[in-house]
């Protein structure tokens with residue numbers, strides 16, 4: 001297969017099609033990718049000034065020299081983290097970065113040293129980072145794959161292929177909400193990624209969403225014809241990524257990515273159009289990496305990888321040498337080039353020596369960056385919502401109303417938020433009250449929307465993303481589990497995703513296995529993601545406000561079975577989750593029932609029935625299940641001697657198991673009068689037929705029976 005694919009590239013059998021979007025796109029015809037003439041022809045320097053081009057030459061040399069030094073340190077075993085080198089691809093990032101400014105919002109991928117350096121971030125910071133030192137650009141928490149330079153507009157890179165594309169789309173949404181910067185137009189969101197990323201679904205969701213919302217978003221694909229070991233012809237029906245821009249009806253350029261002038265020309269036009277509000281663009285830079293997928297080796301003739309002849313051919317298309325040669329026609333000399341190379345090498349070697357002297361991150365940072373430090377919320381009551389009778393659903397609406405009215409940085413994105421029924425009564429008419437720019441209904445793209453909310457939060461907004469059913473949220477797991485929950489930690493606590501991800505548990509009524517799940521335990525397993533689960537009408541409002549105003553990613557999970565509960569609430573006020581502790585909802589002395597969300601109601605209903613039978617239950621409502629505070633439940637069990645954990649999720653590895661472990665670790669076993677017990681869903685997906693549903697879900701009567709049996713011993 002490898003020979004066939006290489007032959008296809010070398011014999012000119014590649015996909016020749018190129019892309020024009022009538023009246024919209026600016027496209028250059030590369031012709032046959034395999035024809036070396038397209039990559040070795042003398043560069044046309046157009047009208048670009050010589051000093052500008054010499055600066056671009058410098059930037060490419062800086063990237064190459066830095067990566068060569070990193071490669072040597074990697075080969076010598078000094079750098080241990082995986083390094084993905086872009087040697088040979090320098091023109092792509094330098095050409096795009098030429099038209100970016102510090103207020104733009106660029107995100108990278110696993111191969112991002114070049115993006116970071118092209119945007120002007122510090123070599124010292126990169127060197128210390130790849131050595132895992134505290135002076136690194138990510139404080140020694142990122143290694144080569146998580147690098148950060150927000151001061152120059154480089155928001156961060158991650159090794160989850162395509163993972164940052166939706167984040168950049170969200171940052172572009174934020175840029176659009178910010179509005180133009182004087183006469184210089186909008187800031188842009190930028191995602192740098194490879195051809196392999198275009199095989200991920202989220203890339204297509206993002207193209208669609210950016211195009212539909214007409215966002216100032218630049219998709220930069222460095223098509224180096226490989227994804228780790230596999231040739232593009234073995235993965236895609238065409239070797240030209242630009243074809244996807246056609247489907248999204250956006251501007252695009254598919255160009256020789258080893259020609260920095262062509263890259264600059266395309267970037268100037270397409271970034272310029274985005275700044276003017278003309279919408280997103282895709283820039284495809286066709287290029288090639290000289291080294292293997294990861295590490296310093298060239299990976300020649302191994303398995304399905306490339307041949308020596310192919311690597312040699314591409315080295316003849318060297319973007320640095322091509323620009324250098326073209327500049328000679330303008331009087332730039334070889335001696336000047338060599339002097340510049342020497343200056344750069346001295347700079348990079350000095351950075352390496354400095355990095356070697358830097359310290360390791362201190363031990364306290366291991367846990368110290370996971371959550372934001374407590375911050376006192378403004379305790380001044382703001383009487384937007386007078387004391388009113390609300391139900392659980394309208395209390396969530398009241399929280400949104402309060403936040404949108406008092407916090408201009410809050411916005412909402414999600415499916416069904418303009419609908420009168422999609423999310424119950426929790427969003428009714430908020431779009432009419434606050435405008436469709438702050439309450440944004442979305443395409444059916446959970447991954448893109450959630451990632452976009454994360455990205456917008458990194459760009460200065462308190463973003464709320466809504467999933468009308470928690471089941472649908474599973475499609476957004478990368479944004480939640482890989483990105484939001486880890487963002488602060490992997491960048492050494494320098495930035496945080498202030499995003500609230502709302503998932504609704506909406507079950508019963510014969511909706512079946514994929515419309516009934518309670519997945520809170522999954523998410524509570526993730527360090528860095530707070531999980532709030534309101535059980536009462538007051539908490540439906542206040543925990544939502546606290547979730548949004550906490551400087552961490554928070555999952556807020558509400559339950560449609562609680563929507564009918566009513567209560568009188570005083571005016572809302574600013575809160576954070578640091579203000580929230582587990583609550584004793586009912587005092588008692590025979591047994592402690594510990595639960596969250598709907599299970600608290602079950603416990604309360606059961607406690608009432610039991611009281612008539614002479615049994616006194618204490619009910620603890622956890623309210624927040626990650627990070628979980630076991631202290632209140634443990635103190636209660638120390639008093640009652642008995643524990644029943646009740647949870648609406650499945651048994652295995654669930655919240656109830658965590659409650660039992662967390663409480664029993666904290667009480668002297670001698671105080672226990674009975675074995676701690678749990679009531680959960682049986683480990684089966686939800687049924688649809690009525691009799692089986694009755695069997696499946698826990699009732700207050702079943703809780704009563706279980707408590708009685710525990711008391712009997």
Ligand SMILES: Cc1ncc(C[n+]2csc(CCOP(=O)(O)OP(=O)(O)O)c2C)c(N)n1
Pocket residue numbers: 110111159160161162193194195196197198224226227228293
């Ligand atoms: C979601 C995901 N799937 C698979 C991988 C493993 N992986 C790491 S890099 C890579 C290749 C990506 O290729 P491409 O996007 O073309 O970028 P390139 O490496 O060529 O720069 C793969 C498959 C990953 N990191 N993330």
